[in-house]
Amino acid sequence: MVGEKQRSRLWKAGILKRMFAGIMIVGISLFCYLVFFQAPGHFVYTHANTHAQCMIPQINPFDKDILAFFWQPDPIVCTKNTELVYIDDNDTVHINYSRTNLEVVNCSCQNIIRETENDNEVVFRLPVWFSKSSKLTSDFIKVQCYDYSGNLLYERLHYHIHKSRKNFTSDENRFSVLILGIDGIHFKGICKSWRENTFPNMVAFLAGRIGYSKDFPVDPNVFFDKHPFIWNNFSKDGAVTMYAEDWPRLSTFNYAVPGFNQSPTDHYFRPFYLGINKMRKYQSTINEALLFLENQNIKVGETSTLCYSDKPKHVLQLDYFKRFLKSYRNKLKFGLSWLNEISHDYVNFIKLADDDLLDFLVFLKEGGYLEKSVLFF
Numbered sequence: 001m002v003g004e005k006q007r008s009r010l011w012k013a014g015i016l017k018r019m020f021a022g023i024m025i026v027g028i029s030l031f032c033y034l035v036f037f038q039a040p041g042h043f044v045y046t047h048a049n050t051h052a053q054c055m056i057p058q059i060n061p062f063d064k065d066i067l068a069f070f071w072q073p074d075p076i077v078c079t080k081n082t083e084l085v086y087i088d089d090n091d092t093v094h095i096n097y098s099r100t101n102l103e104v105v106n107c108s109c110q111n112i113i114r115e116t117e118n119d120n121e122v123v124f125r126l127p128v129w130f131s132k133s134s135k136l137t138s139d140f141i142k143v144q145c146y147d148y149s150g151n152l153l154y155e156r157l158h159y160h161i162h163k164s165r166k167n168f169t170s171d172e173n174r175f176s177v178l179i180l181g182i183d184g185i186h187f188k189g190i191c192k193s194w195r196e197n198t199f200p201n202m203v204a205f206l207a208g209r210i211g212y213s214k215d216f217p218v219d220p221n222v223f224f225d226k227h228p229f230i231w232n233n234f235s236k237d238g239a240v241t242m243y244a245e246d247w248p249r250l251s252t253f254n255y256a257v258p259g260f261n262q263s264p265t266d267h268y269f270r271p272f273y274l275g276i277n278k279m280r281k282y283q284s285t286i287n288e289a290l291l292f293l294e295n296q297n298i299k300v301g302e303t304s305t306l307c308y309s310d311k312p313k314h315v316l317q318l319d320y321f322k323r324f325l326k327s328y329r330n331k332l333k334f335g336l337s338w339l340n341e342i343s344h345d346y347v348n349f350i351k352l353a354d355d356d357l358l359d360f361l362v363f364l365k366e367g368g369y370l371e372k373s374v375l376f377f
């Protein structure tokens with residue numbers, strides 16, 4: 001039997017749900033309207049002869065019509081709530097007791113594993129409990145920590161490189177290939193098609209094929225696994241491979257297409273982002289609207305949409321790349337890191353990543369990683 005109190009609660013929940021849906025619909029419509037009609041102009045360059053050699057138009061970036069679109073966005077502010085656990089270079093997660101004031105009793109660690117035959121779902125596996133440290137068995141984990149009375153103190157996803165047991169080739173006689181891409185900008189993208197540019201370009205440089213042609217058919221029901229991506233060639237030659245791209249809903253091989261059945265590379269960052277979205281369904285749904293507001297320097301919450309917990313997402317992705325390089329020092333490598341969110345829709349955010357990109361390049365140089373690799377940036 002449903003009690004009076006419970007019924008009224010259910011009724012309220014129903015109303016709230018509908019109100020929420022209503023607000024969402026109004027919000028999204030308003031957002032599309034703004035993007036369509038209020039966004040600044042954009043420049044489209046099309047070569048009349050699509051088979052001719054590629055040409056890059058010469059535009060004066062200091063033209064006053066162009067300068068009008070540039071302004072300084074507010075710095076990215078993430079939560080001050082720093083990480084309670086850290087992962088060392090030896091596959092082990094530790095509780096950071098100098099950060100806890102000896103408050104924590106125990107933590108649980110769940111592997112985040114991608115579902116097979118589905119590039120859009122991850123599962124959080126059974127928790128493993130620890131009160132000091134724990135050996136890791138996958139790249140991505142969900143950590144929850146509880147105090148003495150069982151209150152949840154901390155909940156966050158963490159990443160690292162869980163070193164494969166494969167015996168990879170050394171880079172003694174060959175160069176590794178490292179690619180750090182920042183997706184181009186085009187306004188008005190969101191309510192139209194996102195991928196009219198990136199997809200064919202990525203297919204060209206990653207598979208040497210023309211996207212949508214009979215050499216690289218695109219079928220919304222067929223995974224891309226059989227396509228001749230260059231990372232397969234590297235794997236065949238004994239290299240260790242990595243692919244990281246942010247913005248899971250819109251990433252190149254997943255937007256309106258099914259992505260990969262098996263993990264395409266030895267290390268694949270996508271499940272980490274899927275895990276984040278699984279944890280914050282509400283925020284990930286309105287992510288684009290929040291970015292739009294943030295671009296206008298309008299504050300919605302305390303922290304930026306460009307963050308995950310205490311760091312900007314592009315920093316996490318660069319850090320994953322660093323860990324990949326450190327873990328496989330002296331091995332032949334193929335690494336691809338592709339950033340979308342910070343650059344795709346709004347030209348001005350990318351400035352905010354300047355220092356982090358510089359830091360990454362310095363890391364490559366000083367760590368000696370450029371001695372035996374070709375970097376595309």
Ligand SMILES: *[C@@H]1O[C@H](CO)[C@@H](O)[C@H](O)[C@H]1NC(C)=O
Binds near residue numbers: 090135
């Ligand atoms: C790495 O972990 C293994 C297994 O827990 C341990 O035996 C070894 O001493 C650790 N190495 C370092 C450098 O901490």
Ligand SMILES: *[C@@H]1O[C@H](CO)[C@@H](O)[C@H](O)[C@H]1NC(C)=O
Binds near residue numbers: 098
């Ligand atoms: C542990 O926490 C302290 C205090 O917040 C911090 O200074 C330190 O860097 C942390 N250690 C690691 C290894 O993350």
Ligand SMILES: *[C@@H]1O[C@H](CO)[C@@H](O)[C@H](O)[C@H]1NC(C)=O
Binds near residue numbers: 149
């Ligand atoms: C962890 O601590 C909580 C709170 O004290 C307790 O309920 C739980 O049983 C503990 N779990 C393990 C595996 O010790």
Ligand SMILES: *[C@@H]1O[C@H](CO)[C@@H](O)[C@H](O)[C@H]1NC(C)=O
Binds near residue numbers: 167
């Ligand atoms: C790894 O490969 C190298 C060269 O191919 C070989 O010399 C070495 O014995 C291999 N190591 C293991 C653990 O299989």
Ligand SMILES: *[C@@H]1O[C@H](CO)[C@@H](O)[C@H](O)[C@H]1NC(C)=O
Binds near residue numbers: 228230233
């Ligand atoms: C990569 O491998 C495919 C399939 O074996 C081959 O057709 C292609 O030529 C290779 N590409 C390069 C650049 O070696």
